[in-house]
Amino acid sequence: MSDARSILAQLRTGRDVSADDLTWFAQGLADHSVSAAQAGAFAMAVCMGGLxxxxxxxxxxxxxxxxxTLRWSLPGPVLDKHSTGGIGDCVSLVLAPALAACGAYVPMISGRGLGHTGGTLDKLEAIPGVSTELETARFETVVREAGCAIVAASARIAPADRxxxxxxxxxxxxxSLDLITASILSKKLAAGLEGLVLDVKTGSGAFMKSQEEAQALAEALVKTANAAGCPTSALLTDMSQPLAPNxxxxxxxxxxxxxxxxGVRGPLFDLTCALGGVALAQGRLAADMEQGAGLIARVIETGAAAEHFGKMVVAMGGPLGFTExxxxxxxxxxxIQEVTAAQGGRVRSIDGEVLGNVVVHLGGGRRVEGDQINPAVGLSDVIRLGASIAPGQPLARxxxxxxxQADAAARAIRAAIHIETDLEVDAHANPAPELITGQVTP
Known part of the structure; x- marks a missing residue:
């Protein structure tokens, strides 16, 4: 018979905890038979000793x-994507309808802003009338009718994680790598997925600053998801600058x-095609990643992805003519204030975390739980790494x-964007980072 004290004692002394004991503890978290003190002790023990x-x-x-846990009976594969968080990362809003246009179904359970990174739900709710808080029956209906739905986890989805x-x-x-992995995947796997692609970010705007940290997280996520029965791959992607310019x-x-x-093209489009290519190959809607990426590009270019996006918006309470x-x-x-460069040269580095926090302080994110978000504020036209710039030219708006507030944001932006003089540029090369830095497969 399992109990919290014996499980905590096993963790404290470095002994392996059985699957039955972990199941018991998760149920205790969900039904509150495990106390807050015991939950905190469990988290600390796992963080210190691992599982x-x-x-x-x-x-x-x-x-x-x-x-x-959701169960689907649909005429196409049930696929999804998850990002570990970055700046200007709005891939989900493009990828979900693009996958739907390719014949997949995408029940995307997503999150709100966390720290300096924006949240997909907050972005979608910037569209007037859209609600991401859907009951399960409505969620399922939207997925069937629009091919995709991006929603908040209900209280009944992975309550132990909540x-x-x-x-x-x-x-x-x-x-904790173990707790991060279980948190991300428990919600995704509860959605009844048949394939998952992970976008694991690394760089100044990501939670995982080094490629080694990102690689370790990607491997843990991929191995765990596959062992739990969900075919999963990951891409390691660059977040040394914002993905989108806004x-x-x-x-x-x-x-x-x-x-x-x-027809706007750039890093967001490129990464969407890469991640979508992996997802379509996993769902057997494409022979390989390259063919899948081509299919994603085509449905965006023909407007088929926009059509599915519009259907999703209307089904979730938004305006009928939004895409037009x-x-x-x-x-x-x-x-709206233009932030200009104080000196000329080339953009050497961008502190993405600082830019993310600028948006938060403008009111576009939460400093404490319960803060109201202002969807209108933020930055646009952020300059890219490697760009040449003259004094007085814009770095961002x-x-x-x-x-x-705009004046304070401008000061922070100038400090976050490092511009080399011509002499400094000549001293060493300044290549822009590659979009895709590696792939982790089963």
Whole structure:
């Protein structure tokens, strides 16, 4: 007979914890028979000593099974994507409808902004009327009708994770590889997926700053998901600069619509095609990643992805004509200020975390739980790494509610973007980073 004290004692002394014990503990988290003190002790013990590969898989399965799991009967594969978080990362809003246009079904359970990184749900809710808080029956209907739905996890999806996540946030145990893996995958696997592609970020705007950290997380996620029965691959992708030139909820939606409806191309389009190519190959809708990437590009270029996006928006409460005239609906900030370069040269580095925090301080993210987000504020036209610039040329544009906020943001932006003089540029090469830095497969 399992009990919290004996499980905690096993973890404290470095002994392996059985799958049955981890299942018991996850159920105790879900039904609150495990106390807050015991949950905190569990998180700290796992953070300090780890669970090992088998324990990580067992905890992921236990947290997945602590609540409702979805079952699908659809005429195409059920696929999804997850990103570990970055700046200007609005891939989900392009990829979900593109996969749907290729014949997949995408029940994407997503999250809100965390720290300096934006949240997909907050971005989607910048569209007036859209609600991401859907009951399970409505969620399933939207997926069937539109081919995709991007929603918040209900209280019945992986409730053990909901409880443990809150404890981790206040016990300084967020960084545990085992707990990160179980948290991400328990919600994804509860969605009944038949294939998953992971976008694991590395660089100044990511949580994992080094490629070694990102590689370790990618391997843990891929091995655990596959062992739990969900075919999964990962791409390691660069986050040493914002993915999109716009940062902030409505501003990122505007860029997404440019990609879907107006032929805008660049890093967001490229990464969407790469991740989509992997997903389609896993779902057997493409022979390989390269063919799949081509299919994703085609459905974006023909407008088929935009059509599915529009269907999803309407089904989730948004306006009927959004894809035809999206700027009519997106909120705009009253103050727009250009941030110019104080010196000429070439952009050597961009501190993405600083830029993400600028958006948060403008009101586009949460500093404490419960903060209201202003969807209109943020940054646009952020300069790219490697770009040559003359004094007085723009580095970015700030969208703010008040001039004082815009002034403070401008100072932070200038400090976050390092410009080399011509002499410094001549001293060493300054290549822009590659978009894709590696792939992790089963």
């Amino acid at each position: 090992g590969e088998a324990g990580r898989v067992a905890l992921t399965r236990a947290m997945r099974d602590s609540g409702e 409880r443990l996540y809150a404890v981790r946030d206040v016990t300084s145990t967020v960084e 940062l902030g909820n409505a501003l990122e939606v505007d860029h997404v619509m440019g990609v879907l409806c107006s 005239n999206w700027r009519r609906y997106l909120p705009e900030a009253p103050v 700030v969208h703010a509610m008040r001039e004082a």
